[in-house]
Amino acid sequence: MAVCISADKVLNDFLLSRSNVETSFNRVPDQAVKCGFGMQGVCCRLCSNGPCRITPNSPRGVCGATPDTMVARNFLRAVAAGAACYLHIVENAAVNLREIGRGNSDLPLKGTTLLHELADRLAISGKDINEKAAGLADRVLEDLYRPRSEKMQLVEKLAYGPRFDKWCELGILPGGAKSEVFDALVKTSTNLSSDPLDMLLHSLRLGITTGLYGLAMTNRINDVIWGEPEIRTARVGFGVLDPDYINIMVTGHQHSLVGILQDSLLSPEAAATAGNAGAKGFRIAGSTCVGQDMQLRGAHCTEIFAGQTGNNFTSEALVATGAIDLVVSDFNCTLPGLETVCEQMRVPQICLDDVAKKQNADYLPFDIRNSRAIAGKIMRAAADSFAARRQDVVINVPSHGYDDVLTGLSEKTLKSFLGGNYKPLIDLIAAGEIKGIAAVVGCSNLTARGHDVFTVGMTRELIRRDIIVLSAGCTSGALENVGLMSPAAAELAGTKLKAICLKLGIPPVLNFGPCLAIGRLEEVAADIAAEMGVDLPQLPLVISAPQWLEEQALADGAFGLALGLTLHLAIPPFITGSELVTKVLTGDLEQITGGRVIVNGDINSTVDQLEAVINTKRAGLGL
Numbered sequence: 001m002a003v004c005i006s007a008d009k010v011l012n013d014f015l016l017s018r019s020n021v022e023t024s025f026n027r028v029p030d031q032a033v034k035c036g037f038g039m040q041g042v043c044c045r046l047c048s049n050g051p052c053r054i055t056p057n058s059p060r061g062v063c064g065a066t067p068d069t070m071v072a073r074n075f076l077r078a079v080a081a082g083a084a085c086y087l088h089i090v091e092n093a094a095v096n097l098r099e100i101g102r103g104n105s106d107l108p109l110k111g112t113t114l115l116h117e118l119a120d121r122l123a124i125s126g127k128d129i130n131e132k133a134a135g136l137a138d139r140v141l142e143d144l145y146r147p148r149s150e151k152m153q154l155v156e157k158l159a160y161g162p163r164f165d166k167w168c169e170l171g172i173l174p175g176g177a178k179s180e181v182f183d184a185l186v187k188t189s190t191n192l193s194s195d196p197l198d199m200l201l202h203s204l205r206l207g208i209t210t211g212l213y214g215l216a217m218t219n220r221i222n223d224v225i226w227g228e229p230e231i232r233t234a235r236v237g238f239g240v241l242d243p244d245y246i247n248i249m250v251t252g253h254q255h256s257l258v259g260i261l262q263d264s265l266l267s268p269e270a271a272a273t274a275g276n277a278g279a280k281g282f283r284i285a286g287s288t289c290v291g292q293d294m295q296l297r298g299a300h301c302t303e304i305f306a307g308q309t310g311n312n313f314t315s316e317a318l319v320a321t322g323a324i325d326l327v328v329s330d331f332n333c334t335l336p337g338l339e340t341v342c343e344q345m346r347v348p349q350i351c352l353d354d355v356a357k358k359q360n361a362d363y364l365p366f367d368i369r370n371s372r373a374i375a376g377k378i379m380r381a382a383a384d385s386f387a388a389r390r391q392d393v394v395i396n397v398p399s400h401g402y403d404d405v406l407t408g409l410s411e412k413t414l415k416s417f418l419g420g421n422y423k424p425l426i427d428l429i430a431a432g433e434i435k436g437i438a439a440v441v442g443c444s445n446l447t448a449r450g451h452d453v454f455t456v457g458m459t460r461e462l463i464r465r466d467i468i469v470l471s472a473g474c475t476s477g478a479l480e481n482v483g484l485m486s487p488a489a490a491e492l493a494g495t496k497l498k499a500i501c502l503k504l505g506i507p508p509v510l511n512f513g514p515c516l517a518i519g520r521l522e523e524v525a526a527d528i529a530a531e532m533g534v535d536l537p538q539l540p541l542v543i544s545a546p547q548w549l550e551e552q553a554l555a556d557g558a559f560g561l562a563l564g565l566t567l568h569l570a571i572p573p574f575i576t577g578s579e580l581v582t583k584v585l586t587g588d589l590e591q592i593t594g595g596r597v598i599v600n601g602d603i604n605s606t607v608d609q610l611e612a613v614i615n616t617k618r619a620g621l622g623l
Contacts (some may be wrong), residue, residue, distance in 0.1 A: 004028040006451035008481050010400040011310075014238075015317055017396075021344060023316035024337050028446050040577030041071040047190045054577060063191060071578035072196035073188040075554070076203050078574075080184035082555030083206040085332060086214025087177050088355065089516075091144055093221040093256040094137040096368045100225065101134030104369045107260070109133060110227035110300060118220060122157050133224065140217055146176030148183050158212045160526035162535040163563060167208065170592065172201055172562070177209040196581055204593070207558025215519030215559070219410075222255045222293065222516075226262075227300035229513075231408040231417060234298055236480045237401015240307030241323040245283040246274055246386045247306070248378070249324045251315055251338075252331035253516065255293040257352045257366050258284075261328075262294075262301040264375035277383040278390075285324065287315045288333040289514035292476055295407050296513035307401075311444045311477030312549070313451050316341045322395040326382040329356050330366075332550065333474070346389040350378060404487060405480045409470075409512045411523035422528045429540060430623055433496045435466045436614035439521050440509075442545030442553045444474040448570040452478035454546045454603060459484060461607040463508040466494035467614065470524070473515035475547070484509045518556050522563060532621075537564030537594025540617040542610045544568035557597070561585070564594025566613050568606060572599045 004025040006012050015025050037043040042054035044061050052061035052070075060066055065073075099105050109115065112129050119125070119132040124139060126132035143152035151173050156164050167173050174180050184202055187193045223229070241247055248265075250258045264270065265282040274281045284301075286294050286308040294301065295308040309318050312333040318324060319341045327334075327342060327349045339360045342349055349361035352374075357363050362381075364374060418424045428434045440459055448454040455478050459469050463484075471479055479485055484492070490501035493508040501508050512520050529536050543560045545553055548569055560567045575581045590596040598613075600606040 002026065002029040004446045004450055005453065007453045007456035007478065008451070010398055011314060011317060011481070014398045014400070018317070018320050021320045021341060022337075023320070023341065024313055024335060024446060025451065027337070037577075039572070039574060041074045041574035042067045042577030044070045044073070065194065068196040068578045068580040069194045071575050071581045072199040073193075075573065075575055075581065076184050076199040077188045078551045079203045079206050079554050079558050080181045082551035082553065083210045083214065084181045085552050086210050086218070086555060087144060087181065089253055089331065090140065090214050090218040090221070092254060092353070093218050094140040096256045097221050097225060098134050098137035098141070099368045101130045101132070101137060103130065105371060107225065107368070107371060109224055111224040114220065114228055115224045118224070122154060136224075137221070140213065140221070144177045144213065146179065148175035148179035150175055152177065152209070155208070155212060158216065160529065160536060166535070166564070166593065167562065172204045172208065174205040174209045177213055180205055180209055196578065197584070200581065200584055203558045204562045206555060207560070207562045210555040211519060211522060211559030211562070214555070215516050216523065218516050219519050226255060226259050227297050229296045229408040229410040229413055230299035231406065231413050232299055233404045234295055234407045235307040235401060235403050236309070236405045237307075238309055238318060238321060238398055239401040240309060241285060241321065241397050242283060242306065243323045243395045243397065244280045246277065246279045246281070246325050246382050247283050247285050247323055248326045248328055248382050249285045249287050249315070249318060250290050250294070251288045251327065251329045251334040252290045252356060253288070253293075253333065253514065254330040254353065255290055257330040258290055258328060260368070260371040260375045261378060262304055264372060265304045265379060269376070270379055273379055273383045277387040279383070279386055282379065282382065285309055285318070287318060288312050289473065289516065290330060292514035293516065296410070296517070299408065308477065308480070310481055311452075311474035313444050313446060314477065319345055319347055321397045322393045323397050325385040325389070326350065326378070328352065328378060329358065329361070331356050332552070334358065345393055348381060348385050350381060401481060402483055402486045405485045405511060406487065406507055407511050407513065409510050410517070411520045411527065414510070414524060415527065422531050426528060426532060428500060432623070433466075433500060434468050435611070436540035436542070436618065438462050438467050438469050438610060439541070439543045440469050440471045440475050440479070440546065441518050441521070441543060442473045442475060442515060442556060443547055443549035444478055445547040445549040445571070448547045448601065452547065454570045455479065456482055456484070457603045458544065458546055458606060459509060460492060461603060462610070463493040463497060465607065465611055466497040467611065468497060469509040470512055470521055471509055472512040472517035472521055476511050476513060479509050480511060485511045515552070515556065518559070522559070534621070535564065535594070538617060538620060540614045540621070540623070542566045542568065542613050544606070544610065546570040548573070561589060561595040561597070562593055566596055566598060566610075568598040568600065568610060570601050570606070
């Protein structure tokens with residue numbers, strides 16, 4: 001059976017050894033032929049006159065839509081869908097925080113210091129932490145639910161000052177977040193907007209709502225509820241699984257949902273339940289971004305969180321080890337193919353959010369007011385599965401992963417590690433000891449040379465050229481599982497970067513965790529820019545989402561472009577059928593926001609381009 005290659009050799013070998021299990025890696029060859037019209041974004045199926053496609057002999061759709069209109073509509077719709085996903089996450093997190101603040105949940109708030117800081121920053125009053133928690137949640141929800149005609153009130157307080165001024169100048173301050181998504185769908189419907197430039201500006205507004213609320217604010221709320229990140233070392237890879245324990249695999253993005261398991265699985269009831277099933281206890285195995293989020297805050301759940309196992313496309317293989325007893329999903333990146341593998345390995349599934357409901361899964365509606373009962377049901381389902389299946393299922397956990405991945409990096413912990421400010425890092429950049437910063441972020445896919453192949457190859461080349469890498473998203477799962485986030489990876493860095501890493505005992509690739517942490521990277525960049533007295537586009541900083549996969553990644557990218565940063569993609573975002581849209585995003589936009597897109601599917605020439613951007617920025621700063 002043909003198998004897509006992975007940058008992770010151990011994973012490759014494991015997949016080859018499980019020829020009786022079909023995963024996404026097996027399905028790639030049969031989907032190798034792509035629709036050329038879809039790749040270029042010039043296929044439209046909005047009405048029954050179509051689907052229409054643009055060809056040299058048919059340069060317009062039946063309605064008269066040009067390729068520019070088609071591509072811009074498709075792009076805005078994709079960004080809107082991605083923004084909607086992130087806004088769903090922050091909405092749920094805010095609702096959960098509000099219920100805790102109102103006393104409708106007995107979950108303790110573990111990040112009270114941050115809560116007080118946010119209350120001061122956002123002018124939220126309250127006589128105690130509960131009132132402040134409810135007040136913070138209300139302010140976020142009010143902004144999400146505003147009409148589009150009303151600008152969100154927290155943007156100015158959350159954004160970097162010079163960027164806020166630029167957005168005001170450009171007229172792209174977003175109105176109510178959910179209304180912006182709603183109107184994007186209206187705007188891109190049949191026979192409505194035909195203005196590609198207006199649709200691209202709307203994409204930037206959605207990018208701002210995604211970044212400041214769906215990313216950064218979600219992080220803050222989760223930090224308040226579950227505790228702030230702490231720098232530590234952690235185990236990663238399939239090797240975190242212990243077959244003597246009941247292993248619950250979590251997938252998705254919503255720590256505010258699956259976090260209820262952390263304390264409940266440490267209770268006397270849990271110990272008794274595990275013992276009755278013949279197990280030593282319970283463990284949570286992290287998968288996809290919610291696992292990265294738990295890893296980030298792993299200092300708060302050391303006894304129950306086994307570790308992060310990988311990214312979206314390692315999840316099927318993880319179940320195929322036989323050591324997983326229950327899959328709990330809360331959001332996307334939960335592949336439909338998991339259902340087949342779960343059925344084969346006799347692993348039940350539970351979904352906590354109906355937007356992630358799987359066909360063969362039980363739906364357990366999440367309500368934080370009943371969190372203990374929900375956690376109890378999950379615990380008992382996992383224990384029953386362990387008792388029922390372990391006698392019949394062969395367990396094969398490969399020796400895979402690393403024991404010393406540096407994790408817990410955030411906008412606050414990195415600054416603290418550097419002594420309370422970014423001057424040491426700025427001095428290293430100014431002296432040329434570190435050439436610049438590359439944020440390697442986003443998804444994993446199987447089409448940019450294979451699973452994580454581009455991500456890993458590009459990162460190796462960046463650090464070889466003394467460019468430090470910060471990672472957030474499924475890229476983190478890729479890079480930690482091949483050792484690039486372990487201190488020994490310093491040996492792979494350029495001479496100058498290697499010396500710094502050895503002196504500090506850090507790897508040349510810093511792990512910020514889930515895709516939500518792209519919001520943390522923005523805050524790091526803003527703090528550096530503030531200390532230097534410049535705007536974000538002036539920094540020797542580039543972004544790459546080399547193996548972007550989902551619409552959420554396009555919303556992330558729109559945020560990066562609104563920030564004025566250079567963004568690389570290894571695969572085009574389905575825009576090449578429009579000369580106008582391609583020209584704006586890859587060139588003209590730099591004169592508007594300062595950002596632009598680089599599309600390049602070759603590793604070495606990509607790094608050449610990114611290094612050239614960094615060198616140009618350095619020259620602009622006189623470095």
